[in-house]
Amino acid sequence: MESPEQNQQNFDKLKQLCDKAGIKLTHQRLEIFKELLVARDHPSAELIHIRLQERMPTISIDTVYRTLATFDELGIVKKLHVANERTLFDSNMDVHHHFICSRCKKVADLYWPDFDKSTLPGNISKLGEVNSRHLELHGVCTECLGLK
Ligand SMILES: [Zn+2]
Ligand SMILES: [Zn+2]
Structure with missing residues (x-):
């Protein structure tokens, strides 16, 4: 869980970015952002919409889609386009990768600094210039394996 100070920093950052882009930080945008900050489960737009409806019954799915695109x-x-089947949203902007459970479809964050720093194979330059790298590991999570 994030500390209140970290959340405040995140809100300040959101406010700054909105100001810079010349868009208003509306109540709806703020609520969508808050929802994403507390969710560490990489929710889809549809899931975010369902969760928001509990406290904002009138919010439309279109608003959620548009705000997330912004x-x-x-x-x-x-x-995140996980396994090309779902579009999910991640508020964790640190460099990280994902472990995807093939049974419960849970998406968990994983960190692999050695991979991030590793030298790319030379033949990649034939394909183009690499700007970022993201690993998607697939398997069965500890809960589904009954280890937790
Ligand atoms: Zn699982
Ligand atoms: Zn993530």
């Missing part, structure tokens, strides 16, 4: 452009959230 946040993505501003670099506030990351869009």
